[in-house]
Amino acid sequence: MTKEIVSDLNKAGAARPRLSMGQRTSLMGYLLVAPVVICLSILVIYPFFFAIWISFTDRMVGREGHFIGLGNYIYLLNWVDFRATVRNTIVLVGSVQTLKLVLGLGIALLLNQPIRGRPFWRGLILLPWAMPAFVAFITWKLLFAPQGGAFNYILINTGLVQSHVDFLSTKALAMPSVITASFWRGFPFWVISFLAALQNVPPELYEAAAIDGAGAWQRFRHVTLPGIRHVVLVVVLLSTIWTTNSFEAVWLLTQGGPSNATMTFPVLAYYGLQSLRIGEAAAVSVSMLPVFAVLAFIIAKLLQEE
Amino acid sequence: MLHKLSPGQKILYYTLLCLLALIILFPIYYMLSISLKLPRDIYRSPSLLPINPTLQNYIDLFTKMRFGINIRNSFIVAGSATLISVFISCLAAYSLVRLRYRYRDWIGRLILFTYLTPAALLFIPLSVIIARLQLGNTLHGLIFVYLTFAAPLSTWLLMGYFRSIPVDLEEQAMVDGATRLVALFRVVLPLAAPGLIAVSVFTFTGAWNELLLALIFITSPEKQTVPVAVSYLITGDVFRWGLIMAGSVSAAVPVMVLYYLGQRFVVQGLAAGAVKG
Numbered sequence: 001m002t003k004e005i006v007s008d009l010n011k012a013g014a015a016r017p018r019l020s021m022g023q024r025t026s027l028m029g030y031l032l033v034a035p036v037v038i039c040l041s042i043l044v045i046y047p048f049f050f051a052i053w054i055s056f057t058d059r060m061v062g063r064e065g066h067f068i069g070l071g072n073y074i075y076l077l078n079w080v081d082f083r084a085t086v087r088n089t090i091v092l093v094g095s096v097q098t099l100k101l102v103l104g105l106g107i108a109l110l111l112n113q114p115i116r117g118r119p120f121w122r123g124l125i126l127l128p129w130a131m132p133a134f135v136a137f138i139t140w141k142l143l144f145a146p147q148g149g150a151f152n153y154i155l156i157n158t159g160l161v162q163s164h165v166d167f168l169s170t171k172a173l174a175m176p177s178v179i180t181a182s183f184w185r186g187f188p189f190w191v192i193s194f195l196a197a198l199q200n201v202p203p204e205l206y207e208a209a210a211i212d213g214a215g216a217w218q219r220f221r222h223v224t225l226p227g228i229r230h231v232v233l234v235v236v237l238l239s240t241i242w243t244t245n246s247f248e249a250v251w252l253l254t255q256g257g258p259s260n261a262t263m264t265f266p267v268l269a270y271y272g273l274q275s276l277r278i279g280e281a282a283a284v285s286v287s288m289l290p291v292f293a294v295l296a297f298i299i300a301k302l303l304q305e306e
Numbered sequence: 307m308l309h310k311l312s313p314g315q316k317i318l319y320y321t322l323l324c325l326l327a328l329i330i331l332f333p334i335y336y337m338l339s340i341s342l343k344l345p346r347d348i349y350r351s352p353s354l355l356p357i358n359p360t361l362q363n364y365i366d367l368f369t370k371m372r373f374g375i376n377i378r379n380s381f382i383v384a385g386s387a388t389l390i391s392v393f394i395s396c397l398a399a400y401s402l403v404r405l406r407y408r409y410r411d412w413i414g415r416l417i418l419f420t421y422l423t424p425a426a427l428l429f430i431p432l433s434v435i436i437a438r439l440q441l442g443n444t445l446h447g448l449i450f451v452y453l454t455f456a457a458p459l460s461t462w463l464l465m466g467y468f469r470s471i472p473v474d475l476e477e478q479a480m481v482d483g484a485t486r487l488v489a490l491f492r493v494v495l496p497l498a499a500p501g502l503i504a505v506s507v508f509t510f511t512g513a514w515n516e517l518l519l520a521l522i523f524i525t526s527p528e529k530q531t532v533p534v535a536v537s538y539l540i541t542g543d544v545f546r547w548g549l550i551m552a553g554s555v556s557a558a559v560p561v562m563v564l565y566y567l568g569q570r571f572v573v574q575g576l577a578a579g580a581v582k583g
Binding site for chain 2: 036
């Protein structure tokens with residue numbers, strides 16, 4: 001090894017030891033991947049662990065915190081706002097995902113039929129998704145508005161209600177309203193993904209099943225579902241992460257209200273940061289982590305199996 | 307499935323499709339309609355059809371509210387974040403797909419996990435870091451933090467595209483004397499153009515739409531991006547819906563145009579990249 005280097009150095013013009021082909025490839029690989037890795041180390045990996053650290057301190061804005069162990073977490077457990085947040089998140093994510101799964105699959109199956117103008121319908125489906133999330137949710141806030149809102153106009157003019165309904169400020173109606181708006185904005189991703197998966201199911205399988213006398217439901221159950229299972233699972237998991245973290249929906253529609261009826265993790269953490277209690281806010285965010293870690297591991301496994 | 311639809315099925319399917327179109331289009335229609343109404347008409351004479359349509363809201367938005375500045379800020383932030391992210395992601399994706407070295411799989415996995423790490427978890431530590439770097443309330447700071455979601459997404463999607471390009475073509479170029487980088491830029495990237503377009507559309511719209519981080523890092527009105535400016539319009543005692551909807555329409559148009567132009571690539575991208583890897 002030393003000899004080689006010396007002999008290399010002795011060669012005229014060779015300023016550094018020559019690398020083997022494999023070493024050169026490795027070096028090239030590291031150099032090319034380095035910018036992204038450095039970037040993500042500073043912006044994601046370090047902040048990730050930093051968030052966990054902050055959540056164990058009583059840090060405030062402008063003041064370094066002290067390590068207080070599980071103090072913040074014990075506080076969260078007994079805090080009504082936090083309990084409401086956990087409950088709301090389960091209700092919100094559970095309902096929105098169920099709606100998107102059932103209706104998304106239904107719409108994808110519908111669009112997979114031999115109907116006219118399929119590209120047109122697909123483009124139409126994409127609209128709510130192509131629109132910025134904040135625009136979608138502000139528009140829904142307008143639709144729900146007591147004065148000037150479309151739903152109240154329709155309800156009153158058809159005589160279904162006598163006086164204005166304040167969808168977003170009524171405790172029982174706020175969450176269903178957020179769920180509706182989140183569904184509207186989020187379902188196109190599911191439909192398009194399911195549609196792509198449906199088109200990858202070999203048509204011969206359907207023909208074979210039809211020849212064997214399988215009915216529509218049996219074809220769906222034994223040909224379609226197994227064929228799209230993988231994509232469905234990835235979409236459900238990915239979208240669960242996105243929906244849980246969606247700040248816009250709740251912030252723009254209700255800001256967590258009325259009286260915590262729609263409070264979710266990102267909004268509660270945002271309030272924590274606004275009130276300058278960083279340690280506590282970090283604990284709110286970090287308490288979602290176990291669920292995410294599990295989801296992320298399953299997604300990673302599924303995606304890398306492909 | 308090559309079967310023909312029976313008349314009954316036809317009626318059922320087209321009815322469902324029309325219902326679906328109504329559900330999708332009604333909010334968009336109402337947004338447009340309110341943006342064309344005078345403030346007094348919105349409350350005094352509510353209607354589904356715009357009566358006395360006017361562009362007054364748009365004029366007020368761009369003159370009194372100086373919305374042009376917000377649009378410019380958003381273009382700077384989203385455009386820069388996209389350029390930086392797509393450039394460094396091309397290099398990384400190429401490296402991870404084509405070159406063999408130790409820890410390659412680990413780096414790939416790491417990028418996937420950073421893609422799945424939610425901004426809701428990161429915004430608190432990032433606010434401390436950005437303050438320490440004195441990048442708060444600057445567009446540079448915002449461009450920088452947007453790489454948190456842009457870089458992993460672009461890299462992950464581009465890896466999918468690069469995998470679909472036959473390796474022979476660049477090997478051929480390298481046999482002809484091109485270096486690896488030349489082969490990447492002259493052979494691989496042109497072939498991956500649809501992928502690059504889809505990834506750029508995703509990244510740009512992601513940055514254009516981002517609200518949470520912009521809300522936290524931008525404090526002065528003249529630095530606000532479009533989502534922040536519009537969301538400040540709705541926090542008040544009186545909802546100036548005409549103005550708010552004019553802002554929403556103006557914010558949506560650039561993104562919708564991009565989606566429309568790149569629709570084919572975007573749909574492929576969603577199908578091929580985001581879900582299948």
